[in-house]
Amino acid sequence: MGELKQLSVFAENKPGKIEKITKALADAGINILAISISSSGDFGVIKFIVDKCDDALKKLKEAGFTASLNDVLGIELQDRPGGLHSVVQALGNRSINVENAHVFVAGSRDRAYLIIEVDDINHTRELLKNDGLTFYNS
Amino acid sequence: MFWQQDLETIDRKRLEEVQTGRLQDTVQRIWDNVPFYRDRINSAGTKPEDIKSVSDIKKLPFTSREDLLKNYPFGLVAVPRESIVRVHTSSGTTGKPKAIFFTKNDIDRGAELISRCLVMTGMRKNDVLQNMMTYGLFTGALVMHYGAEKVGVLVVPSGPGNTDRQIALMQDFKTTAIHITPSYALYLSNVFIRKGIDPRKDLNLKRAYLGAEPYSEETRKKIEEFFGIDVFNSYGLSEMNGPGVAFECQEKNGMHLWEDNFLLEIIDPATGEQVSDGERGEMVLTSLCREGMPIIRYRTRDLASVMPGKCPCGRTHRRITRITGRTDDMFIVKGVNIFPQQIENVLMGIKGVAQNYLIVLESLDHMTVQVEIEKELFDGNVTHLVNLQNAITEKLKNEILVKPKVELHEPGSLPASEGKAQRVIDNRTL
Numbered sequence: 070m071g072e073l074k075q076l077s078v079f080a081e082n083k084p085g086k087i088e089k090i091t092k093a094l095a096d097a098g099i100n101i102l103a104i105s106i107s108s109s110g111d112f113g114v115i116k117f118i119v120d121k122c123d124d125a126l127k128k129l130k131e132a133g134f135t136a137s138l139n140d141v142l143g144i145e146l147q148d149r150p151g152g153l154h155s156v157v158q159a160l161g162n163r164s165i166n167v168e169n170a171h172v173f174v175a176g177s178r179d180r181a182y183l184i185i186e187v188d189d190i191n192h193t194r195e196l197l198k199n200d201g202l203t204f205y206n207s
Numbered sequence: 208m209f210w211q212q213d214l215e216t217i218d219r220k221r222l223e224e225v226q227t228g229r230l231q232d233t234v235q236r237i238w239d240n241v242p243f244y245r246d247r248i249n250s251a252g253t254k255p256e257d258i259k260s261v262s263d264i265k266k267l268p269f270t271s272r273e274d275l276l277k278n279y280p281f282g283l284v285a286v287p288r289e290s291i292v293r294v295h296t297s298s299g300t301t302g303k304p305k306a307i308f309f310t311k312n313d314i315d316r317g318a319e320l321i322s323r324c325l326v327m328t329g330m331r332k333n334d335v336l337q338n339m340m341t342y343g344l345f346t347g348a349l350v351m352h353y354g355a356e357k358v359g360v361l362v363v364p365s366g367p368g369n370t371d372r373q374i375a376l377m378q379d380f381k382t383t384a385i386h387i388t389p390s391y392a393l394y395l396s397n398v399f400i401r402k403g404i405d406p407r408k409d410l411n412l413k414r415a416y417l418g419a420e421p422y423s424e425e426t427r428k429k430i431e432e433f434f435g436i437d438v439f440n441s442y443g444l445s446e447m448n449g450p451g452v453a454f455e456c457q458e459k460n461g462m463h464l465w466e467d468n469f470l471l472e473i474i475d476p477a478t479g480e481q482v483s484d485g486e487r488g489e490m491v492l493t494s495l496c497r498e499g500m501p502i503i504r505y506r507t508r509d510l511a512s513v514m515p516g517k518c519p520c521g522r523t524h525r526r527i528t529r530i531t532g533r534t535d536d537m538f539i540v541k542g543v544n545i546f547p548q549q550i551e552n553v554l555m556g557i558k559g560v561a562q563n564y565l566i567v568l569e570s571l572d573h574m575t576v577q578v579e580i581e582k583e584l585f586d587g588n589v590t591h592l593v594n595l596q597n598a599i600t601e602k603l604k605n606e607i608l609v610k611p612k613v614e615l616h617e618p619g620s621l622p623a624s625e626g627k628a629q630r631v632i633d634n635r636t637l
Binding site: 079081 | 582585587588589590592593614616617619620
């Protein structure tokens, strides 16, 4: 089972920073599937789900960016009112602390996933195993 | 091994006799030949014959950097012009430079002292020294060059910069030692990482001589570790020949200052009074053998202390600590005296922080410390970065008693210098 990978890039809060990063990805022929920004004062981390993550990491590093690739958990969202709520409820019930989250629509366009960053992915998956959730599986 | 064993291990009592004779001679020569000094010494109520021992140095006036500027270019020359064979100028960041003149003998003596230093650290004829200091008006490269040639070392006069060529030279000529500024050594290490070169495996380096800028013990360890070499601290200043005034032996515990050539005093910069060995103060140096341009009681503005006790290497010349600051790069925030070295020491001890940093002074009460995060330790987690930022702030506050604003920056984004690093930007309009 392939874990979903998320690309993180360090960014000082300066105008044009995201432009530079996305240009590097575009030039390398990388398709961005989702983006989110976690910011803290004068710096932030920009997170991407991309189609070719290893390539993207290599290209960004070569271009001088500070980047890393991390495992994240993708949980499928039902396309109906309350779809997100039922996932979040399960996380809450199991006392799972989410450090960061955003939504990602899969390449096929028919499914959306809640991307969450947690300390221990396997443990989280274990905790949620009886909650009827579907995890992203590449 | 010694270059001049008898002189390097000279008995302290005998050393004092030598110093006294040379001091008397120096004072007589400037009295006779340099009107500026004659007036100054006279105003201090002293005559050359009043100098009967080294302790009489206190009867002589200080020489300041301003005195050198005022007498630019020829005011302090003590020999006929035809005896002068070289001039060096010292980096004057503001206004006029300082000019230092050398006779043939001055150049030979400067080289002789460097030979002592190099042999003391283990350099031999079959070594290859890549001299990455600036050749030209700055003394750093040329004085080292002459001394290394005297030992019989193969010198690669590369100068600084052009990093790709530096690496090629190191590989082609199997360089065993480098003479380099600490900031350029750190910059080089980043280039090595980027290029995937492991200096421990891919080069023949054994030692590095770091000088021209103050740097911390942590920085030394970092460079030693990365290159797999011994790093020797060196001290010099153009006003006293350039490099080779004081140098570390293989104990790497303090720099032997060649006291047969320079008379060393450490003073309280505020009162001008001498302090005891072990106490920190401003170094004051008197040239004892200089012909072209003798300088007495020169206020170096460098802060250090004399290390009490004997060195196991057998040399009797006293050791000074690394330069822990300059009287003029100290800055004051919220009424607290702060030296950039204090900040560097703290930063180098924190995991996750890269080598470069910049101190920006915003107002009398606020300072910002910009640091670069370490590329390898970046894991995409904002919380970890915020924790790092807080830890740096806390540790700095404990050291300097003022809470700075800490900014995290991308590796390589702060000005990395190939020469002398500027660590403090003063934006205050006072």
